[in-house]
Structures are given as structure tokens and as C-alpha cells.
Amino acid sequence: MSARPISDGKAAERRLGWWLCAPAALVMLIVAGWPILYSVLLSFQRFDLRFPDDKAWIGFDNYQAVLSSEYWWNAFGVTTFIMIVSVAIELVLGMILAIIMHRTLVGRGLVRTVVLIPYGIVTVVAAYGWRYAWTPGTGWLANLLDESTAPLTERPSAIAIIILAEVWKTTPFMALLLLAGLTVVPEELLRAASIDGASKWQSFVRITLPLIRPAILVALLFRMLDAFRIYDNIYVLTNGGQDTSSVSILTYHNLIGGLNLGIGSTMSVLIFLTVALIAFIFIKVLGTSTPGSDK
Amino acid sequence: MTGAQIRWSILNLVVVVYALVPVLWLLSLSLKDPSTFTDGKFIPREWTFDNYKNIFDVGEFTRPLINSIGIAIIATLIAIVLGVFAAYAIARLDFPGKNVMLGASLLIAMFPQVSLVTPLFEIERRLGLFNTWAGLIFPYVTFALPLTIYILASFFKEIPWELEKAAKMDGASPFQAFRKVIVPLAAPGVVTAAILAFIQCWNDFLFAISLTSTDRARTAPAAISFFTGASQFEDPTGSIAAAAVVITIPIVLFVLFFQRRIVSGLTSGAVKG
Amino acid sequence: MAEIVLDKVTKRFRDGTEAVQEIDLTIADKEFLILVGPSGCGKSTTLNMIAGLEDISDGELRIDGDRVNERSPQDRNIAMVFQSYALYPHMTVRENMEFPLTIAKLDKATIKQKIDEAAEILELGPYLDRKPSDLSGGQRQRVAMGRAIVRKPKAFLMDEPLSNLDAKLRAQMRTSISRLQKSLGTTTVYVTHDQTEAMTLGDRIVVMRAGIVQQIGTPQDLYERPANLFVAGFIGSPTMNFLPGELVNSSIATAIGEIPISDRLRSGLSEHGPTGRDVIVGIRPEAFEDSRFVDDQTAFTFPHDIDIVESLGSAKLAYLDVDIDARAHEHFAEIAQESGAEDVFGSQQIVAQLDARSPVREGDSMEISFRPDDIQLFDPTDGTNLTEHD
Numbered sequence: 001m002s003a004r005p006i007s008d009g010k011a012a013e014r015r016l017g018w019w020l021c022a023p024a025a026l027v028m029l030i031v032a033g034w035p036i037l038y039s040v041l042l043s044f045q046r047f048d049l050r051f052p053d054d055k056a057w058i059g060f061d062n063y064q065a066v067l068s069s070e071y072w073w074n075a076f077g078v079t080t081f082i083m084i085v086s087v088a089i090e091l092v093l094g095m096i097l098a099i100i101m102h103r104t105l106v107g108r109g110l111v112r113t114v115v116l117i118p119y120g121i122v123t124v125v126a127a128y129g130w131r132y133a134w135t136p137g138t139g140w141l142a143n144l145l146d147e148s149t150a151p152l153t154e155r156p157s158a159i160a161i162i163i164l165a166e167v168w169k170t171t172p173f174m175a176l177l178l179l180a181g182l183t184v185v186p187e188e189l190l191r192a193a194s195i196d197g198a199s200k201w202q203s204f205v206r207i208t209l210p211l212i213r214p215a216i217l218v219a220l221l222f223r224m225l226d227a228f229r230i231y232d233n234i235y236v237l238t239n240g241g242q243d244t245s246s247v248s249i250l251t252y253h254n255l256i257g258g259l260n261l262g263i264g265s266t267m268s269v270l271i272f273l274t275v276a277l278i279a280f281i282f283i284k285v286l287g288t289s290t291p292g293s294d295k
Numbered sequence: 296m297t298g299a300q301i302r303w304s305i306l307n308l309v310v311v312v313y314a315l316v317p318v319l320w321l322l323s324l325s326l327k328d329p330s331t332f333t334d335g336k337f338i339p340r341e342w343t344f345d346n347y348k349n350i351f352d353v354g355e356f357t358r359p360l361i362n363s364i365g366i367a368i369i370a371t372l373i374a375i376v377l378g379v380f381a382a383y384a385i386a387r388l389d390f391p392g393k394n395v396m397l398g399a400s401l402l403i404a405m406f407p408q409v410s411l412v413t414p415l416f417e418i419e420r421r422l423g424l425f426n427t428w429a430g431l432i433f434p435y436v437t438f439a440l441p442l443t444i445y446i447l448a449s450f451f452k453e454i455p456w457e458l459e460k461a462a463k464m465d466g467a468s469p470f471q472a473f474r475k476v477i478v479p480l481a482a483p484g485v486v487t488a489a490i491l492a493f494i495q496c497w498n499d500f501l502f503a504i505s506l507t508s509t510d511r512a513r514t515a516p517a518a519i520s521f522f523t524g525a526s527q528f529e530d531p532t533g534s535i536a537a538a539a540v541v542i543t544i545p546i547v548l549f550v551l552f553f554q555r556r557i558v559s560g561l562t563s564g565a566v567k568g
Numbered sequence: 569m570a571e572i573v574l575d576k577v578t579k580r581f582r583d584g585t586e587a588v589q590e591i592d593l594t595i596a597d598k599e600f601l602i603l604v605g606p607s608g609c610g611k612s613t614t615l616n617m618i619a620g621l622e623d624i625s626d627g628e629l630r631i632d633g634d635r636v637n638e639r640s641p642q643d644r645n646i647a648m649v650f651q652s653y654a655l656y657p658h659m660t661v662r663e664n665m666e667f668p669l670t671i672a673k674l675d676k677a678t679i680k681q682k683i684d685e686a687a688e689i690l691e692l693g694p695y696l697d698r699k700p701s702d703l704s705g706g707q708r709q710r711v712a713m714g715r716a717i718v719r720k721p722k723a724f725l726m727d728e729p730l731s732n733l734d735a736k737l738r739a740q741m742r743t744s745i746s747r748l749q750k751s752l753g754t755t756t757v758y759v760t761h762d763q764t765e766a767m768t769l770g771d772r773i774v775v776m777r778a779g780i781v782q783q784i785g786t787p788q789d790l791y792e793r794p795a796n797l798f799v800a801g802f803i804g805s806p807t808m809n810f811l812p813g814e815l816v817n818s819s820i821a822t823a824i825g826e827i828p829i830s831d832r833l834r835s836g837l838s839e840h841g842p843t844g845r846d847v848i849v850g851i852r853p854e855a856f857e858d859s860r861f862v863d864d865q866t867a868f869t870f871p872h873d874i875d876i877v878e879s880l881g882s883a884k885l886a887y888l889d890v891d892i893d894a895r896a897h898e899h900f901a902e903i904a905q906e907s908g909a910e911d912v913f914g915s916q917q918i919v920a921q922l923d924a925r926s927p928v929r930e931g932d933s934m935e936i937s938f939r940p941d942d943i944q945l946f947d948p949t950d951g952t953n954l955t956e957h958d
Contacts, residue, residue: 107303111307114310122539229407464646468642476656
């Protein structure tokens with residue numbers, strides 16, 4: 001009998017592995033892989049559903065149109081601004097929240113339960129809450145302001161409210177990811193630090209922070225990618241009015257409002273490239289480990 | 296109570312207020328009599344359930360609610376079944392292509408959904424899936440899969456290898472070992488993954504407004520955004536608030552009953568990474 | 569009840585390293601066979617290949633004459649006890665033991681009867697409805713044994729089943745496993761890294777190192793006639809002492825004096841002959857004795873300073889610092905590293921086990937004796953025993 005490079009058992013294991021993964025892989029391929037490819041193809045075509053006969057391959061014309069459009073750059077700027085500001089606030093608030101969840105002496109279960117409400121609540125629902133709260137007359141928050149102001153109708157305050165809604169909803173998620181990091185910091189290290197004479201703040205900065213750096217990077221990566229796709233909050237709060245469109249809102253309007261598949265696809269591809277760039281920077285430059293995604 | 300306990304209690308209170316006030320505001324709004332909407336008060340002056348009665352009487356909410364429940368449950372079930380298979384293979388078996396599978400999942404988890412909306416809109420229109428349950432179930436399953444695969448794989452990895460070997464030695468076939476030993480032990484992970492997948496599907500808005508056009512498949516979050524009120528001249532504020540509260544109920548129930556599971560599910564991926 | 573034959577069985581990994589090289593082994597029906605060796609020697613891999621949990625890269629495995637290489641574990645009818653016990657945490661003790669029987673689709677009455685039988689033998693009766701997490705280490709171990717015996721398999725495979733127990737319990741379980749195996753008469757292959765377990769349990773012992781079988785024999789064989797330096801050093805506690813020596817006419821020059829060559833050694837040497845005049849002398853600590861208690865005329869006696877004395881109650885251990893030349897020391901160190909027993913070889917110390925009545929004290933100088941026939945001679949180039957080849 002000749003020796004076999006792969007025995008039955010090994011071959012069976014491989015086959016089983018493939019069979020078990022096949023359904024999930026197939027669904028992901030059909031529903032995500034193929035549309036991605038398709039949108040790349042569409043982005044090189046003139047394809048407007050209002051003029052379906054006027055379909056043609058036009059190379060990079062769509063890209064040129066989008067990249068020279070001030071609407072696109074305005075949306076891109078708004079999206080980036082919202083992403084950076086809200087993630088920065090979330091990081092600070094999330095860290096405080098994580099420490100409270102980790103350290104609190106009383107009602108730990110209660111705290112961990114209530115923070116899941118913002119996480120779990122439907123974004124659109126929360127957004128309506130904020131919209132009515134800031135609507136003059138109706139809103140309890142708007143009533144705290146000068147009577148003549150309508151914060152959602154002015155660009156700076158509208159963007160601030162969008163950021164508020166975003167921060168309120170996603171800080172708990174950030175906090176949970178950071179909490180995961182905090183729980184693996186050995187208690188002994190902190191005790192050793194305090195015996196070595198470090199204050200609480202010093203041991204947080206010098207010991208805890210460096211140790212949870214991986215968790216911070218992961219949390220930042222997830223949240224930045226997520227914030228860059230911001231859609232629901234803006235749709236409800238301003239629907240892109242007062243120049244508050246995000247790239248997702250703009251793309252959606254080109255598709256459903258404008259029925260322009262070529263331009264919509266081009267924007268889709270550009271958003272995807274931006275997201276890929278962010279992920280690339282985090283993973284390759286900052287050395288973020290790529291763990292199980294949770295969002 | 297010691298000083299430290301009091302300090303922590305105050306901090307906890309701040310967190311509770313932070314988390315609940317916006318929700319309580321919607322609840323209050325939904326219970327306000329329409330004539331008092333514009334008083335801007337946090338607590339209703341006149342209480343009424345009319346807003347709730349309205350949304351179910353008019354019927355513009357009933358059908359979307361059924362759509363939401365049905366679509367989210369079906370998508371969750373499919374994602375769990377497919378996810379269990381794939382996660383088991385990834386956690387337990389050695390086969391080429393495993394890392395590709397993991398990488399693809401991660402890619403999809405991070406993918407901007409709006410990038411899929413355009414092509415899916417066009418593809419579904421052609422296939423006749425536009426504005427159907429299936430048309431939403433497919434993307435929901437796809438976006439729930441990475442989450443379920445990662446959560447389940449991390450649960451599977453915690454089950455000692457030797458248990459499976461023991462089952463084989465006890466005469467079980469690989470499938471029997473999976474069904475009788477691994478699945479019962481992974482049940483908590485399955486529940487966790489199912490809850491998170493459901494929340495994710497329940498939450499979706501972008502696909503729901505892009506891939507539907509009528510109440511045939513439109514889900515509750517999308518329907519709310521189209522509310523016009525009981526009559527053309529009526530302000531939809533009350534209906535929207537009431538509907539918003541209704542679709543928040545399942546989330547609150549999950550959070551109350553499965554707090555530990557949700558927290559562990561959300562954090563498992565981050566720690567293991 | 570079965571005979572298991574390993575015919576040039578080899579385990580090769582993808583990178584080409586061989587974890588197990590061409591094992592030839594026949595395990596007789598009803599035999600209790602031990603696989604022993606330091607970690608990484610391939611003993612567990614060998615066991616897993618017999619179990620079917622790992623593939624055999626080359627060679628043939630036969631159970632009762634049938635080739636089973638390609639059979640999956642569930643078709644081999646072999647039971648296994650794991651180091652971690654691998655009890656199913658979601659099942660009660662009863663359900664754990666029933667598991668192999670329900671898989672085999674036995675009827676309820678038979679299952680119940682078999683479980684009751686096993687529970688009786690292993691004294692598990694009171695615990696049948698508990699979950700494994702509510703049991704002590706020893707009880708879990710017994711459940712694992714119970715799960716193995718209920719279905720009367722062709723063979724038991726045990727992978728370090730006692731290593732998670734404390735010393736006292738381990739000694740108890742050792743005797744009960746031995747008794748159980750004798751009464752059931754089931755062929756058993758038992759893996760351990762503990763030479764005491766190997767010596768006390770096995771009908772025969774297979775000593776492995778780096779994937780290669782060093783020696784197969786009864787405990788007494790291995791103790792009295794180790795095939796090479798590695799086996800000599802691995803079997804026996806305290807470890808055998810090794811000294812460099814040089815053959816000079818009819819004696820061996822060593823750091824402790826010129827040891828005369830006995831007739832047995834002489835005939836061995838003439839048969840196998842060392843390549844040079846250098847040899848390694850192996851003397852078991854038990855071979856030494858305080859000269860005051862020895863009246864054997866043939867005994868070899870030498871005076872030495874005693875550095876440390878440890879009293880074991882039943883005996884005394886005396887440690888003697890000896891002057892071993894650096895070159896030989898280096899060689900020992902090399903062997904020691906390969907065998908993973910640094911602390912044993914290459915020390916410049918001799919351990920002598922003396923009669924408990926010996927009045928020796930640390931710092932004393934005393935006379936120590938041993939019979940020249942009790943020593944082993946090894947080839948310093950390849951470590952083989954020069955006097956005890958089969």
C-alpha cells in the first residue's frame with residue numbers, strides 16, 4: 001500500500017469544513033460580493049432610470065462628475081466632521097462609562113442594563129425623540145432655548161444635534177468594547193502601582209491605558225467605520241437640509257430621488273474606498289488586531 | 296451607606312438619567328393628548344392612549360409591524376443556522392479557505408450598507424424581489440452573518456476539544472458529536488447571537504426604505520418615517536411617538552432579560568481579538 | 569478483547585517532521601501496556617493514532633488482524649480516558665456513562681443494567697444524578713473510567729488519566745485501575761510521563777524519546793537491563809548515577825576508583841566491544857550501601873566525603889560531590905538536553921541510597937560499597953548499553 005499524503009480523516013475534515021461554510025459563504029457572495037462587483041460596473045456607465053435607453057460605457061466620467069461636485073465634497077466634509085467629533089466625544093464618555101460599569105460598588109447590574117437601551121433602541125426611533133425634543137414649541141429641550149430659535153433649521157446647531165444623537169446612541173457600544181479591555185487588566189498590577197506610590201490617575205494613564213490600547217483601537221475602528229456610514233439620524237433630523245447631508249444621504253438621494261444608478265454607484269464605490277482606507281490605516285499603520293466584529 | 300457607595304450611587308444615577316431620559320421623553324410624548332403637544336412639557340398634562348389606538352385603528356402601522364417581526368425573525372433564524380455551521384467549521388476544523396471566510400465576514404461587517412443599496416435596488420428590481428419580504432431578508436441575513444459567526448465561533452472555541460474527541464471515542468459520528476455534545480454546550484452562545492442578530496435586523500432603516508415601496512414589505516422603522524397622521528391635516532407627532540414606543544418594547548424586554556448575554560456577546564469579539 | 573499490532577506506524581507532519589517513527593509493537597490480548605517518555609516524545613500521538621483521532625501517515629495498524637488505519641474512531645470500538653476526563657458538562661453522571669450506549673442504540677433495560685453494574689464497580693451509585701461540576705477530582709476520574717468500561721470495548725486507551733489528581737489519590741487510583749484492568753481483562757494502552765506509574769501498572773513498558781522507541785520490556789527488564797543511557801536515566805527513582813570511566817586491563821578507572829570488571833560485564837564487553845576505551849558507568853543509587861552493613865567479599869568499597877544527607881525514613885540518601893572531567897561533563901550535558909532531563913545527567917554528584925540505620929552525617933567521610941556486577945556500562949558515543957544487548 002502506498003502512503004497517502006492526506007488520509008481519509010483529514011480529507012473528510014476539509015470537506016466538512018467546506019460544506020459547513022458553503023451556505024454562509026454563498027449568501028455573502030450573492031448578496032454582498034456580486035452587488036459590489038455590479039456597482040463597480042455601474043459606476044463606469046451612464047445609467048439613469050429616467051432615461052433607460054441612454055445607457056453607455058463612459059469610463060471615469062461619473063467619477064469626474066462626482067469628484068468635481070461641491071455637493072459631494074460638502075457631504076464628505078460633513079461626514080468626516082461628524083465622524084471625528086462624535087467618535088472623539090464617545091471615546092471620552094465611553095471610557096468614563098466603562099470605568100463606572102467596571103468599578104461601581106452598587107447597582108452594577110442596573111448600570112449595565114440601562115446602557116443597553118441606547119445601544120438596542122432603533123436608531124430612527126431615537127432620532128425622532130431628539131427631533132421632537134428640539135422642535136420649537138413641542139420640545140422640552142427647545143423650550144430651554146430662546147423662543148425664536150429653531151436649532152434644526154440652522155446648520156451649526158443641526159450638526160451639533162446630529163452629533164448629540166449619534167453620541168447618545170453609540171457611546172454604550174464604545175463603553176462595552178472598552179469594558180472588555182478593562183476586565184482583562186490584572187487587578188494585581190494596579191495594586192502594585194498603588195504600592196509603588198502611583199495615584200489613581202497615574203496608574204490609569206501609565207498602566208491601564210497602555211494595556212487596553214488594543215481594545216481602544218478596535219473600538220475606534222468599529223465606531224469610525226460605523227460613523228462614516230451615518231444615515232438614519234440625519235434622515236430623520238434634517239434629511240440633509242441646511243447642507244447637512246452625509247455621503248450616505250447624498251448617495252441615497254441620487255438613487256431613490258434621482259434614480260441615477262451610475263452616479264449613485266460611483267458614490268457607493270467612493271464610500272467603500274474611503275472606509276477601506278480607514279480600515280487599512282487602523283490595521284496596518286496603527287496595528288489594530290482584526291477581531292470578531294460586533295456591529 | 297459609606298461615602299464611596301454614595302458617590303457611586305450618584306454616578307450610577309447620572310448614567311441612568313443619560314440612558315433613559317430620551318426614551319421617557321418619547322413615552323411621555325406618546326401619552327400626551329394631541330392638544331397639548333406644543334406645550335413643550337416633559338411630563339404630560341393630560342394622559343391618553345389615543346395615539347396608540349390611532350396607529351392600530353388606521354392600519355398604517357399594523358402591517359409594517361407584522362413585516363418587521365416576520366422579516367427580523369426569519370432573517371435571524373437563517374443567519375443563526377448558517378452561522379452555527381460556519382462558526383463550527385471555523386472554530387473546530389482545519390481546512391484551507393478558513394481565513395478567507397473570516398476576512399470576508401469582517402469586510403462585510405465593516406461595509407457601508409449604502410454601497411450595496413444601489414446595486415441591490417437594481418438587482419432586486421430585475422429579479423422581482425423588490426418590495427418583498429425576501430428582498431429584505433437576504434441583505435439582513437448577510438449583515439447579521441458576520442456578527443453571528445464571530446460570536447458563535449468564540450463560544451465554540453471555549454468548548455474543550457477533548458469533549459468532542461471523547462464523543463468520537465464513545466462511538467458518535469461527527470454529526471452526532473456535534474448535535475449531542477457541542478450544540479447543547481453552545482446554546483447560550485446561540486441565544487446571544489440570535490438576540491444581537493435580531494436587534495440588528497430590527498434596527499435597520501436604510502435597506503427598509505430603499506428596497507420597499509409599499510406596506511407589502513415595508514418595516515416599522517421605515518413606515519414611521521412615512522406617517523402622515525390619521526388624516527391629512529393631522530400632525531403625525533402622536534402616531535410617530537406611539538409607534539416608536541411600540542417598536543422599542545422588544546428591545547427593552549431583551550435588555551431586561553438577557554443583559555448578561557448581550558454584554559458578553561458584544562465584548563467577546565473585542566477581547567479575543 | 570483484542571490484540572493490537574502497530575506495524576511500522578509513522579506520524580509525519582506537513583512540514584516533514586516525524587512525531588513518531590516506524591513503531592513496531594504487538595500488544596497482546598489482555599495486556600496492560602504503558603507508553604512512557606518525556607513530553608514531546610510521541611507517546612500521546614501514538615495513542616491518538618490507535619484511537620483514530622489522528623491519522624497514520626505510514627505503516628499499518630491492525631486490531632485483531634484487521635487493518636483499521638482508515639476506520640474512524642467510532643468504528644474501532646475502543647474506549648478512551650482523557651487527561652481532563654472530558655466529561656460532558658451538560659449531562660449528569662448517569663447520562664455521561666449512558667452516552668456511548670445510547671449512541672450504540674442499546675435498549676433501555678440493558679443500558680440501565682450496565683450502568684448499575686459499572687456504578688457498583690466504581691462506587692459511583694450515590695452520584696449518578698449529579699453533574700460533573702459537583703464532583704471531586706477523584707469522582708470525575710471514576711466517571712471517566714465508567715464511561716469507558718460500560719460498553720465493553722475491545723481496548724482501553726488512557727491518556728495520563730491520573731495526572732490531574734493529588735499524589736495520595738493518584739496512588740489509590742493507580743491500584744484501582746490496575747485491579748479493574750485485571751478483573752475485566754481488557755487490553756489497555758496507558759500513556760504517562762511518570763515512571764513510577766509506568767513501573768507499577770504495566771505488564772510491559774514502551775519507553776519513547778523523540779518519536780523513537782528506545783526499549784520495550786517488562787518493568788524489571790527496563791530496570792535491570794536498560795538498553796541505553798536514556799532508558800537507564802529515565803527509569804528508576806532516584807535516577808541512576810553516571811560516571812565517565814576508562815577501560816584499563818581488568819578494571820574501569822573512574823573518579824571513585826578502579827572498579828573491577830565482573831564476569832558478566834566482561835562477556836558483554838567482549839561481545840559488543842566499545843569503540844574506544846572510554847565508557848560511561850551507570851550505578852543505581854540503590855546499589856550503594858554503607859560499608860558497615862556489607863559483608864560481601866566481592867564488594868567494591870571506596871571512601872568519600874558526604875555533602876548532604878536526606879533521610880527518607882525507610883532509607884537515607886547521601887549526596888557525594890565527585891570530580892568529573894570537563895570533557896565528559898559536556899557529553900553528559902548534551903545527552904541530558906536531548907532527553908529533556910538536564911537536572912539528572914551532567915550533575916557532578918552521586919546519589920547513594922543507604923540503610924536507614926547508617927549513622928552518616930553531612931560532612932562525614934565514610935566508606936561506601938557496591939557490587940561491581942551491579943553496574944551498567946554504556947558506549948559514550950551512542951549511549952547504548954555495552955553489556956546488556958539482547
